[in-house]
Amino acid sequence: MAHSRTVYDELVKSDRVHSRLYTDPGIFGEEIDRIFHRGWVFVGHAGEVPNAGDFRRKRIGMQPAIMVRDQSGQVQLLLNRCRHRGAMVCDEERGNTRAFRCAYHGWTYKLDGSLAGVPYPEAYGDSFHREDYGLTKVPRVESYRGFIFASLSPAGISLAEHLGHAREQIDLFAGLSDSDEVSVAGAQKYDYRANWKLQVENAMDGYHAITLHESFLGVLEERARHSEAADDFKGQFQGSRFAVTRDLGGGHVMLDYWNRLYDTLNADPIPEVFPTTESGRAHFEQLTSRFGNTRAAHNLLQGMTHTLIFPNLILIGIQMRVVQPVSVDYTEVALYPTTLNWLSDEANASRLRGHEAFFGPAGFGGPDDADIFVRVQEGLGADLIDPWLLIGRGLNRERRDPDGTIVAERTDEATQRGIWRQWKKVMTERSTIPRSRTGSAITLR
Ligand code: FES
Numbered sequence: 454m455a456h457s458r459t460v461y462d463e464l465v466k467s468d469r470v471h472s473r474l475y476t477d478p479g480i481f482g483e484e485i486d487r488i489f490h491r492g493w494v495f496v497g498h499a500g501e502v503p504n505a506g507d508f509r510r511k512r513i514g515m516q517p518a519i520m521v522r523d524q525s526g527q528v529q530l531l532l533n534r535c536r537h538r539g540a541m542v543c544d545e546e547r548g549n550t551r552a553f554r555c556a557y558h559g560w561t562y563k564l565d566g567s568l569a570g571v572p573y574p575e576a577y578g579d580s581f582h583r584e585d586y587g588l589t590k591v592p593r594v595e596s597y598r599g600f601i602f603a604s605l606s607p608a609g610i611s612l613a614e615h616l617g618h619a620r621e622q623i624d625l626f627a628g629l630s631d632s633d634e635v636s637v638a639g640a641q642k643y644d645y646r647a648n649w650k651l652q653v654e655n656a657m658d659g660y661h662a663i664t665l666h667e668s669f670l671g672v673l674e675e676r677a678r679h680s681e682a683a684d685d686f687k688g689q690f691q692g693s694r695f696a697v698t699r700d701l702g703g704g705h706v707m708l709d710y711w712n713r714l715y716d717t718l719n720a721d722p723i724p725e726v727f728p729t730t731e732s733g734r735a736h737f738e739q740l741t742s743r744f745g746n747t748r749a750a751h752n753l754l755q756g757m758t759h760t761l762i763f764p765n766l767i768l769i770g771i772q773m774r775v776v777q778p779v780s781v782d783y784t785e786v787a788l789y790p791t792t793l794n795w796l797s798d799e800a801n802a803s804r805l806r807g808h809e810a811f812f813g814p815a816g817f818g819g820p821d822d823a824d825i826f827v828r829v830q831e832g833l834g835a836d837l838i839d840p841w842l843l844i845g846r847g848l849n850r851e852r853r854d855p856d857g858t859i860v861a862e863r864t865d866e867a868t869q870r871g872i873w874r875q876w877k878k879v880m881t882e883r884s885t886i887p888r889s890r891t892g893s894a895i896t897l898r
């Protein structure tokens with residue numbers, strides 16, 4: 454049953470949100486419908502499928518999909534459902550293929566989704582036209598610098614409107630590279646028994662590091678005893694000198710800072726950054742004139758942004774992190790570390806080692822975070838007397854920058870408020886968007 458606007462007004466306040474938002478299966482269903490099955494969601498990066506025939510299985514909200522580069526070089530998003538009787542036509546997580554052949558009765562689809570053939574077609578008679586039975590295409594697909602977004606609604610705001618200020622953060626993430634110069638080799642996946650929004654909020658939480666990641670700080674402290682540089686970095690991590698929380702609008706929020714943070718455990722001294730291609734040289738010059746040589750080099754090794762692209766893409770350092778809701782209290786997360794094709798192998802290796810140190814399965818940070826989500830979900834069970842979670846930290850000292858973004862101190866919860874503001878907007882706005890009629894596979898409740 455759909456919840457009315459008033460219900461969400463009751464549950465989401467500017468300084469607090471209600472436990473039910475993380476625990477109510479009905480609300481979860483509505484989130485999927487409104488946020489994931491109508492709005493723009495991130496699906497994948499073109500660098501995951503560099504060659505014709507490369508594919509990866511994806512999900513758009515709850516809808517299984519295939520991201521595949523077709524013969525003409527175009528990246529296609531196709532729903533992973535045979536037009537005959539519904540079997541998934543692509544079973545492998547990733548790979549390279551010339552066609553998708555359904556394992557059930559053998560209908561075979563080309564890389565662009567068109568139906569190439571069916572066994573014994575004569576039984577269908579003259580009214581059967583193969584061109585009517587290609588794999589269903591996702592109604593709207595747009596990309597920005599190789600970041601591919603989809604909307605299952607045939608109409609609505611453009612991707613550019615959706616991204617707004619967040620576009621600049623994608624530029625920084627890609628190191629001002631062109632899309633085909635970002636490579637995505639593999640993925641690291643984990644799941645946890647808690648609500649999807651806990652990961653989204655945590656990744657943009659500037660308050661928790663000093664306690665939850667205490668062991669990481671301890672190691673930095675240890676290193677600081679041996680190295681002047683590490684001391685400097687630790688100061689940046691703890692202090693707020695260079696860091697603010699920023700609400701970019703549209704649910705996109707960030708921790709706005711720069712420092713060489715995660716790689717301090719591995720590489721000291723860090724390798725020199727030099728571009729290996731002509732266009733790489735141009736990018737590097739651009740960065741250097743904008744940020745100065747040291748910061749440009751550090752940021753290329755470390756990654757340049759710490760941003761949530763609402764609702765499901767998190768860009769931290771060199772990784773794209775994708776949050777996949779599965780049920781109200783179960784979530785899958787995939788981390789995709791990237792390399793930049795125009796950087797030297799040594800510099801790319803340093804990026805990866807730094808990423809692993811904090812975010813890897815045996816890293817200093819990622820496991821702490823995943824553990825706390827489960828503790829929160831369990832704690833939310835005690836909701837009879839005080840069901841509220843507080844997100845009002847720093848509300849009294851946030852301010853608006855000339856570009857319209859809202860800024861607060863590093864440990865303030867301006868980021869959480871920005872996420873919830875957009876959440877409430879999407880969940881309560883009157884939808885003028887027509888339901889899709891372009892394919893039977895898309896049904897919006
Ligand atoms: S379900 Fe795919 S061929 Fe029958």
Ligand SMILES: [Fe+2]
Binds near residue numbers: 655661662665818822
């Ligand atoms: Fe964390």
